């Protein structure tokens with residue numbers, strides 16, 4: 001929380017009647033507070049307001065320049081000649097509280113350095129989300145109201161103690177965040193095959209079809225049925241920046257296309273696959289939306305079957321060429337294990353004319369102290385070969401305390417593609433992982 005909101009929290013002392021509220025009653029939050037004000041002739045109003053900017057009262061939706069009222073509550077007879085500027089009671093308590101710059105400005109514009117009290121009606125509209133939730137939720141409990149935004153949808157992950165207030169929290173998020181018209185709460189952990197969340201609509205419309213823009217590319221998808229994570233935009237951009245026009249991209253777990261679509265826009269030929277029929281449908285939709293459907297061939301199958309079917313069919317021709325082949329495997333919970341699909345993919349007899357080996361970018365979660373080493377060892381175990389000195393590891397993001405998302409990049413070793421040992425034969429010697437090391441490109 002910022003200093004400013006601490007300051008403002010001091011000004012607003014919520015009525016005790018709102019504590020424990022579960023159905024939002026906006027009117028119940030209104031409160032009259034007494035704030036300092038200074039009387040300014042309208043002829044110099046703009047200049048003085050500018051000079052006193054630092055000590056003026058700041059609140060969402062609040063007019064800080066107000067008309068003067070007489071004691072009978074009517075407008076002052078000298079209306080039109082003076083206005084009141086409302087001041088922050090934490091900065092200005094008396095006429096002596098002005099700093100030297102402000103005092104000089106007042107003097108220069110001929111404004112008497114006198115403070116009066118103004119009875120200000122603060123309403124729900126003038127409060128911040130945190131203030132409202134702090135007033136409602138049980139005292140002393142965390143009121144964090146953070147969410148990730150996916151188009152018009154705010155996606156929350158509420159704690160147990162917040163659940164009784166979830167509808168109210170959802171409505172407050174809509175009220176206080178322009179453009180958000182739907183608030184959902186995650187109701188399970190992301191362990192489904194398709195990596196989508198089960199979610200409950202807390203407030204607003206239940207339209208789950210989000211329209212988002214990431215790195216200048218437009219996507220549309222049903223957020224309740226596919227995987228989308230706004231926190232991966234930097235990683236999508238990082239991989240796409242490695243691509244050259246004419247390269248081939250094989251996206252094994254493509255989702256709705258955040259690697260595939262920008263890759264195609266960059267002039268790559270893309271083969272994109274996802275097991276989830278909904279992701280597959282939205283991937284095709286997004287390819288059309290971004291006018292790259294002619295550059296993307298899409299598939300709806302299991303990742304291993306995709307590698308051992310459509311990818312295998314095209315690989316020899318691509319490996320005869322000189323344009324790079326990039327294989328992207330972003331299913332961090334499982335992708336490292338899927339690397340076994342490359343073992344023996346091209347059969348036992350090496351063909352020396354196929355020397356353009358694919359570059360693999362494979363993602364993995366790790367909870368180990370040495371996450372870098374852990375993901376490399378798991379990649380090596382699936383490939384049944386050492387990647388020592390032949391791979392780089394990138395820390396993508398910290399997913400949770402003690403859980404990192406990593407990306408291992410390497411050139412697929414010839415000995416893996418040409419081998420008698422396929423994914424089904426598990427008889428090869430395990431590499432000794434303890435001896436292996438990998439470079440970190442961030443070093």
Ligand SMILES: C[S@@+](CC[C@H](N)C(=O)[O-])C[C@H]1O[C@@H](n2cnc3c(N)ncnc32)[C@H](O)[C@@H]1O
Nearest residue numbers: 193194227253254255274275276302303330331
């Ligand atoms: C973590 S998401 C990544 C999506 C996208 N590449 C991105 O970066 O946002 C993983 C995707 O893999 C898909 N998936 C899960 N199991 C799969 C499998 N066995 N074969 C192919 N796709 C699978 C899910 O449906 C999901 O769309």
